[in-house]
Amino acid sequence: GMGVFTNVGRRPGLVLARCAAYLVCRRWAPRYAVLVVMAVAVAMAAGLGLMRVDQLDWHLTEFVWTTPVFSMQAAISLGVPLFVVAMASQNLPGLAILQAAGYRPPASRLVAATGLLGLLAAPFGAHSVTLGAISAAICTGPEAHAEPSKRYIAAATYGVSYFALSIVAGAVAVFFQALPAALLAALAGLALLGTIMGGMAAAMANPQRREAALITLLATASGFSFWGIGSAFWGLVAGLLAHTVFEYKRRPAA
Numbered sequence: 001g002m003g004v005f006t007n008v009g010r011r012p013g014l015v016l017a018r019c020a021a022y023l024v025c026r027r028w029a030p031r032y033a034v035l036v037v038m039a040v041a042v043a044m045a046a047g048l049g050l051m052r053v054d055q056l057d058w059h060l061t062e063f064v065w066t067t068p069v070f071s072m073q074a075a076i077s078l079g080v081p082l083f084v085v086a087m088a089s090q091n092l093p094g095l096a097i098l099q100a101a102g103y104r105p106p107a108s109r110l111v112a113a114t115g116l117l118g119l120l121a122a123p124f125g126a127h128s129v130t131l132g133a134i135s136a137a138i139c140t141g142p143e144a145h146a147e148p149s150k151r152y153i154a155a156a157t158y159g160v161s162y163f164a165l166s167i168v169a170g171a172v173a174v175f176f177q178a179l180p181a182a183l184l185a186a187l188a189g190l191a192l193l194g195t196i197m198g199g200m201a202a203a204m205a206n207p208q209r210r211e212a213a214l215i216t217l218l219a220t221a222s223g224f225s226f227w228g229i230g231s232a233f234w235g236l237v238a239g240l241l242a243h244t245v246f247e248y249k250r251r252p253a254a
Contacts, residue, residue, distance in 0.1 A: 088233030094131030101140035
């Protein structure tokens with residue numbers, strides 16, 4: 001969310017125009033606000049000559065089989081760190097987002113399913129399949145659907161769209177690389193505003209837990225990493241530690 005404002009100084013016209021488009025769409029067409037903002041941003045970037053479209057390559061994606069070879073050294077030096085990063089930066093935040101949105105997903109089955117899919121996709125270069133934390137945040141918000149029981153439609157749409165885009169994945173990656181960094185940061189921030197607002201409202205609803213929730217937010221937003229693990233994990237650790245200490249202080253003496 002902070003990326004919306006931290007890039008104003010770099011591309012003021014581009015960022016402010018997107019913010020204006022977002023506010024107008026949020027007032028009259030909230031469901032399509034992010035889509036309209038993206039269209040406006042891409043059109044402005046193209047008009048100002050900020051896109052490097054000459055690098056686009058629309059060749060179809062080729063699936064190349066790589067026969068797996070087990071290596072204890074690779075399992076320890078790569079497998080374990082990737083597992084920790086996947087759990088800490090994607091699976092754990094993804095489950096937390098679903099919980100905050102009011103869902104009660106079967107965590108063990110979800111993690112097992114992602115592990116199985118990762119095993120099947122590994123020979124094609126997809127070393128890890130995880131829960132999409134940011135995608136989950138967007139799909140579980142009220143913008144996806146007014147009724148929580150029907151928000152799965154947004155997730156299914158995401159899946160079909162990802163599959164379609166994977167056919168030209170190389171061109172899609174180059175396309176986003178061709179866009180200005182300020183555009184991407186602001187677009188991601190605007191897309192998550194509703195989710196951030198809902199999450200903060202739920203986190204601050206209980207007065208006794210507000211301080212722990214605030215510590216979690218600040219630690220996560222700091223963006224620091226330790227032992228190669230990002231702030232999403234350490235923010236949860238800090239929040240849980242603070243919550244444990246605060247709740248312990250409130251326990252009546254025996």
